[in-house]
Structures are given as C-alpha cells and as structure tokens.
Amino acid sequence: MIASLTLGTDAGDPTSVESSRLAEGTADGPVALVWLRNDLRLADNPALQAGIAAAGPRGTTIVVYVLETAAGDSQVGPEAGPDSAAPRALGAASRWWLHHSLSALADDLGAIGGKLVLRAGDAATVIPGLAAEIGADAVFWNRRYTNARNADITIKAALTEAGCEARSFHANLLHEPWTVQTGQGTPFRVFTPYWRACLATPEPREPLPAPTGIRSAPVHSDTLTDWGLLPTAPDWASGLRATWTPGERGAHERLDAFLNDGIDDYHLRDEPADGTTSWLSPHLRFGEISPFAVWDAVRRARSAGVTGQAANNAAKFLSEVGWREFNTSILFSFPALREQNVRPEFAAFPWATPDQDELAAWRDGRTGIPLVDAGMRELWHTGTMHNRVRMVVASFLIKNLLVDWRIGEAWFWDTLVDADEASNPGNWQWVAGSGVDAAPYFRVFNPELQAKKFDPHGEYVRRWVPEYGTPSYPAPIVDLRETRGNALAAYSAMRAALPDPAASADRADPAAGTAAARPRPPEAT
Numbered sequence: 001m002i003a004s005l006t007l008g009t010d011a012g013d014p015t016s017v018e019s020s021r022l023a024e025g026t027a028d029g030p031v032a033l034v035w036l037r038n039d040l041r042l043a044d045n046p047a048l049q050a051g052i053a054a055a056g057p058r059g060t061t062i063v064v065y066v067l068e069t070a071a072g073d074s075q076v077g078p079e080a081g082p083d084s085a086a087p088r089a090l091g092a093a094s095r096w097w098l099h100h101s102l103s104a105l106a107d108d109l110g111a112i113g114g115k116l117v118l119r120a121g122d123a124a125t126v127i128p129g130l131a132a133e134i135g136a137d138a139v140f141w142n143r144r145y146t147n148a149r150n151a152d153i154t155i156k157a158a159l160t161e162a163g164c165e166a167r168s169f170h171a172n173l174l175h176e177p178w179t180v181q182t183g184q185g186t187p188f189r190v191f192t193p194y195w196r197a198c199l200a201t202p203e204p205r206e207p208l209p210a211p212t213g214i215r216s217a218p219v220h221s222d223t224l225t226d227w228g229l230l231p232t233a234p235d236w237a238s239g240l241r242a243t244w245t246p247g248e249r250g251a252h253e254r255l256d257a258f259l260n261d262g263i264d265d266y267h268l269r270d271e272p273a274d275g276t277t278s279w280l281s282p283h284l285r286f287g288e289i290s291p292f293a294v295w296d297a298v299r300r301a302r303s304a305g306v307t308g309q310a311a312n313n314a315a316k317f318l319s320e321v322g323w324r325e326f327n328t329s330i331l332f333s334f335p336a337l338r339e340q341n342v343r344p345e346f347a348a349f350p351w352a353t354p355d356q357d358e359l360a361a362w363r364d365g366r367t368g369i370p371l372v373d374a375g376m377r378e379l380w381h382t383g384t385m386h387n388r389v390r391m392v393v394a395s396f397l398i399k400n401l402l403v404d405w406r407i408g409e410a411w412f413w414d415t416l417v418d419a420d421e422a423s424n425p426g427n428w429q430w431v432a433g434s435g436v437d438a439a440p441y442f443r444v445f446n447p448e449l450q451a452k453k454f455d456p457h458g459e460y461v462r463r464w465v466p467e468y469g470t471p472s473y474p475a476p477i478v479d480l481r482e483t484r485g486n487a488l489a490a491y492s493a494m495r496a497a498l499p500d501p502a503a504s505a506d507r508a509d510p511a512a513g514t515a516a517a518r519p520r521p522p523e524a525t
C-alpha cells in the first residue's frame with residue numbers, strides 16, 4: 001500500500017473533519033480511485049462497486065471524472081485523429097448534456113456520502129498524478145472501445161510501474177468486441193449474423209445494484225461551471241432543457257415509460273410523429289444506464305407475460321441496441337471510421353464542392369423539402385432527430401446535394417445529444433454506402449415518398465415546419481429527380497474508375513484492413 005487515509009463515516013459534510021485528517025495524513029484504510037468516463041451512473045457500475053469493495057469499511061473511495069485533452073493541447077477536447085489517445089472533442093449539444101449529467105451524478109454520489117472530483121487535462125497525466133496525490137492503492141475503470149483505449153493502455157502501464165493496481169471492467173456493452181467474431185476470428189461486417197452470434201452467447205448478466213454508501217475524502221476538484229460546457233451567449237439550449245432530463249434518474253424514467261407505454265407500439269417506430277421509440281440513446285451514450293440494465297428490464301417485461309406483437313417489438317428493440325454494439329465493434333476494428341471510408345473505393349467518389357448556401361439551407365431546415373426541414377429543425381431544437389428522418393436528411397445531403405458524408409457527420413456530431421464516436425460515423429457511412437453492411441449508394445431516399453409513407457397525415461412536418469403550405473415556405477433548393485440522376489451518375493463514375501471492383505470489395509473488409517491487423521490486447525486497458 002502506497003498510502004491511505006482515515007475517514008469518518010459522517011456523510012453529511014464530507015469536507016469538514018476529514019480535511020484535517022487528510023492534512024495530518026493519519027490514514028489507516030485502503031484508498032481506491034474510481035475513474036468514470038462514459039459510465040456516469042451508480043447502478044450496474046462494476047468499477048465503482050469494485051472500488052468501494054476494495055476500500056472496505058475503513059478505506060476511502062475517490063470518484064473522478066476527467067475532461068480529457070491530449071498531451072500538449074491547451075484547450076479542452078482536441079480534434080483527435082484515429083491515432084490520438086484523447087476522446088473526440090465533444091460537440092456543443094454533448095457538452096450541454098455532459099454538464100447536466102455530471103451535475104446529476106455529483107448529487108447522486110453526494111446522497112450516499114460520496115463526492116465527484118472533477119479534473120481536466122491529459123488523462124495520462126491526470127490519473128497517475130491524482131493516484132499519487134491521494135495515495136491510491138488501486139485505480140478502477142470500466143472499459144471503453146474507442147481510440148481513447150490508447151490512453152488507457154498508457155495509464156495502466158504507468159500505474160502498474162508506480163506500484164498501483166489498475167483494473168478495468170466490462171460494463172458498457174453487452175458483448176465486448178473481441179468476444180463476438182466470425183468463425184475465422186475476424187470481426188463481423190454484416191449485422192444479422194453478428195447479432196445472431198451475440199444471441200447465441202450466454203444471456204447477459206444481471207445488472208449490479210447501486211451502492212448505498214461510499215466513504216469519501218476531501219480532494220481538490222474543479223468547479224463544473226468553470227468548465228464552460230453550457231452555452232451562454234446565446235443560450236440556445238431551451239429546447240434541450242424542455243426535452244431531456246440528463247442523469248441516471250432521467251434514464252430510468254425513460255426506460256420505464258418506454259416499457260410501460262412505448263414498446264407495445266414499437267412496430268410503428270418508423271413514424272416520427274408518434275415518439276414510440278425509447279429515447280434512450282443519449283442516456284446510453286453517456287452511460288447513465290447500462291445495456292445490461294436495459295436488457296434485464298426488457299427480459300423481465302417479457303417474462304411478465306408479454307406476447308405476440310409486444311414480444312416481437314421487444315426483440316426488435318433489443319436488436320436496435322445490438323446496432324449500437326455492432327457500430328462499436330466496427331470502430332474497434334477500424335479506428336479511422338470518422339475519417340476514412342470503410343470501403344476504400346469511395347476515396348475516388350466525386351463529391352461536389354459544397355455550395356455554402358445549400359449547406360446552410362440543409363443545416364437550418366430551409367431546403368424546401370418538408371421532411372428534411374422538419375428533421376433538421378427537430379435536431380436544432382431538441383438535440384435529437386428520429387432515426388428514419390436521420391436517414392432521409394443524410395441521404396438528401398450525400399446524394400441529392402452530393403456532399404461528402406463527413407460534412408454531415410460533423411454537423412450531427414455538434415448538434416446531437418447522443419453523438420457517439422461509433423454510431424454517428426457508422427450510420428453516416430451506412431447511408432453513404434461506404435460503410436459496413438451499408439445501404440447501397442444507389443438507394444436514394446425520396447423524401448416525399450418517405451413523408452407519405454411514414455408521416456401520412458403530415459403531423460411531424462406540421463409540428464416542425466408550421467409555415468409549410470403557405471407562401472412563406474421556400475421552394476425546393478434542388479430538383480429531387482434530377483439530383484438523384486446526378487448521384488447515380490457520380491456513383492457510376494466512381495465504379496468505372498475502379499481497376500478491379502472485385503478486389504476492391506475484398507479490401508472493404510475491415511478485418512483485412514490496417515486497423516484489425518494492429519495488435520490490440522483487450523486486457524491492456
């Protein structure tokens with residue numbers, strides 16, 4: 001043991017008595033450091049539970065969240081490339097969410113006697129530094145599967161070198177990427193067999209209960225408001241506030257509401273007006289609820305006598321959760337998912353130089369195409385957009401406007417509260433046709449037909465585009481039929497330029513690409 005602290009059990013004011021004890025250094029129990037990242041919850045949090053257990057009745061558990069920057073970056077959240085060890089810089093809507101999620105987590109920890117410590121900087125410096133500062137015997141975290149794993153590998157090595165135990169846990173996916181592979185030991189690149197293989201594994205474990213007590217200590221913390229995560233001038237977040245309750249309680253309320261009301265109508269999930277989906281994506285993204293808790297709740301609801309349509313709906317819903325896992329496993333084997341086409345032939349795609357007026361019209365919801373405009377306005381006001389409409393607006397940008405999918409991905413990254421390092425580029429590449437198990441490029445969504453089919457009474461469009469049908473609504477910025485033709489011609493040009501289409505299709509396998517070839521020992525993080 002490097003050092004340890006003695007603490008009182010009074011949870012009421014964790015700063016008063018303990019601070020002098022800390023200063024005196026009269027410690028007599030183990031000290032555990034729990035590093036939370038995309039797992040901002042108390043329930044079903046194996047790292048937190050292990051930290052509390054390791055501290056035991058006489059020890060201390062310090063819980064920290066680090067606003068990560070890479071070494072050498074002075075600003076919070078650098079633009080991280082595929083080889084960076086820092087997480088991708090958060091977009092504005094995610095920063096709003098993070099602020100409120102951390103605030104809720106601090107309250108929840110406070111209620112059981114704990115304290116959330118906030119630090120900013122390069123995690124490779126902050127975590128070993130904090131471990132030394134508090135005399136931690138061990139550091140615990142739940143594993144992540146993004147490029148930030150590179151930081152975790154470095155940190156684990158540094159802690160071990162310093163004589164501090166470092167332990168990581170499986171918590172944020174039902175199936176860790178390296179546990180579900182093809183018979184050849186390569187990552188799946190088609191969802192259906194991937195999910196079938198997942199379902200053939202043992203039933204996911206039951207979620208762990210939330211801890212009821214934690215012994216903390218006064219440790220310096222940044223002040224959340226000083227991080228400046230919230231928008232101020234202007235404050236554009238009123239629609240987000242009206243739509244969401246970030247935090248663990250909000251997550252469980254959403255799940256309960258969905259299981260009580262929404263799941264029976266989940267077969268209508270493609271209709272954006274009805275809101276029959278779970279609305280869980282930002283809660284899952286920030287780890288305010290674990291996929292094990294979601295799985296378990298659905299399993300219980302099913303075993304409580306759900307049959308027929310509702311049972312099908314439950315299976316479909318769980319498979320959507322499976323898409324989150326699938327995208328993460330793709331990112332794991334193809335770290336450049338945001339920067340590079342998974343199908344390399346798309347490097348030769350003749351994207352147009354974006355017309356800035358058209359791009360602004362797309363972003364602002366002024367294209368004159370009602371379903372596209374409704375979706376883009378929903379996104380701007382609420383930080384989310386219905387999945388079907390996401391596909392339609394993405395297709396419109398990529399195909400009707402011939403804009404490189406990365407430009408749309410970046411806008412979604414900034415404006416979505418559920419912006420996810422795997423699911424956002426994964427889905428954009430899916431729509432573009434450049435990704436894994438993707439819709440073929442020549443499948444061009446017709447926003448008018450999509451509106452007829454999925455918003456037959458125009459309810460969704462009227463909600464977000466009230467001026468539709470009046471003279472103040474703009475004419476379409478492009479002709480859908482003509483631009484569809486242009487898109488197909490561009491796709492044909494790309495294919496014609498390929499030296500050997502068959503060989504190129506082989507190269508599209510992420511398992512055969514550079515990423516999967518890298519040694520990535522799972523235990524290292």
Ligand SMILES: Cc1cc2nc3c(=O)[nH]c(=O)nc-3n(C[C@H](O)[C@H](O)[C@H](O)COP(=O)(O)OP(=O)(O)OC[C@H]3O[C@@H](n4cnc5c(N)ncnc54)[C@H](O)[C@@H]3O)c2cc1C
Pocket residue numbers: 269277278279280281282284285317320321322323324325327385386387388390391394412416418419420421423424425427428431
């Ligand atoms: C262009 C585009 C970009 C997208 N970007 C993101 C993103 O950044 N983050 C994100 O979480 N989802 C993204 N999605 C997927 C999907 O639109 C959202 O997950 C879904 O709309 C969230 O609503 P829900 O929670 O009510 O979904 P539900 O239908 O209730 O689904 C349950 C959960 O399954 C997961 N899920 C559902 N569909 C998908 C999918 N296609 N891919 C991955 N996970 C899925 C989500 O975690 C979701 O909360 C994107 C889709 C498109 C077409």
